[in-house]
Amino acid sequence: MSVSRIVARIASPKKALTAAALAAATTGLVLTSAPAQAATTSASSAQSIAHKMIPSAAQYNAFSKIVEHESGWNVTATNSSSGAYGLVQALPGSKMSSAGSDWKTNAATQIKWGLDYMNSRYGSPTAAWSFWQSNGWY
Template sequence: MFVSRIARRIASPKKALASAAVAAATAGMVLTAAPAHAATADSAASAQAIAHKMIPSAAQYNAFSKIVEHESGWNVTATNSSSGAYGLVQALPGSKMATAGADWKTNPKTQIKWGLDYMNSRYGSPTAAWAFWQANGWY
């Protein structure tokens, strides 16, 4: 990738990344950050299985899954180093998820419940939240 080649050639990768982001923005491109920590295959599969049980509609599950994949890579402890957003659905602040359960920091079921409630209350459904995400790059 373009950014990686610049980062390897320049002594300060952060400056290179910032320059690449400015260049991309000028060109009308959007750079998205990867989750801070990749989820293990087992933990991601476990969280996905929980979500499947909680979201019986295939269309709603698929939309929810796409958002979570983009936001956290299905990593229950993903933390955005810039904003502090946390968890599968990148709640900001993460402590908002305490309304769904005291175990919000580590329990995918609690985070999924909170995320579903958020998507339903703010957008009407996960599919509507995904449509918003596609249009804006965030939800």
């Protein structure tokens, strides 16, 4: 089952937040939003960042296919059996600290690390995608 199907089965985060805010308001509590520098967690935000970082359509499409298969564009995706983490499923996830100390939550940091990895190991995201298609991993 794909990540998107699993996510679709989970109650809407907006509905959950609305319900929590309503419950808090009726009991006199106040909920505040996360700070502006909080993690980029939405798939569309991460994809937008990647589009800006990868100007070539072919390279972006290859990168995007890998990320879709690996994490479903979920910045905090964690493989329960291996511990691989993030958009590009780095193993261990802490490897991404070489791209920035905010590697656990920042899509741009994870994308930068992933691009560097794909370029250094395979030559490009398209070559990494070709390898992924043959092996089911990269």
